[in-house]
Amino acid sequence: MPSSSYAVVAYLAGDLGKFVDGFRSTVSPAHSHLRPHITALSPRKLELSDGDAIKAFEKKKFRAIAVELGDVCSFRPLSPTVYLDLRKGQQQFWELYGLLSKPLAGKPDWPFVPHITLANLDDFKDVPRVFQHARDRWRD
Secondary structure, eight states, X not given: OOOSOEEEEEEOOHHHHHHHHHHHHHHOGGGTTSOOEEEEEEEEOOSSOHHHHHHHHHTOOOOOOOOEEEEEEEOTTTOXXXXXXXXXXXXXXXXXXXXXXXXXXXXXXXXXXXXXXXXXXXXXXXXXXHHHHHHHHHHO
């Protein structure tokens, strides 16, 4: 069995992708290599082989999900992560999560919350400052 964690994500492009990428590069440069995305299946160690996981995933049909972004939030006290929540589209991502989590079973590394990560911080003490900076930038 594989020892790596796997996730399913939808990458962001356009102005939103540029905003998230620029913000993350500024406040969390150690994570700037991560492309902006919305997670559809939270990271997990799979209970099947890589080949079987690919076959299960390839059998699924997907459609676009319209989203509307909401407020800047934080996963504190679980994680020093600042993110944008989804005002619209959350239900569809929960449905997609349900479809994916059956064939791609495994214990998630984190609870599933549809969101767009703005910054993964190394220390909880930085969360209030980065949170406020994100709110100020997001309002612009």
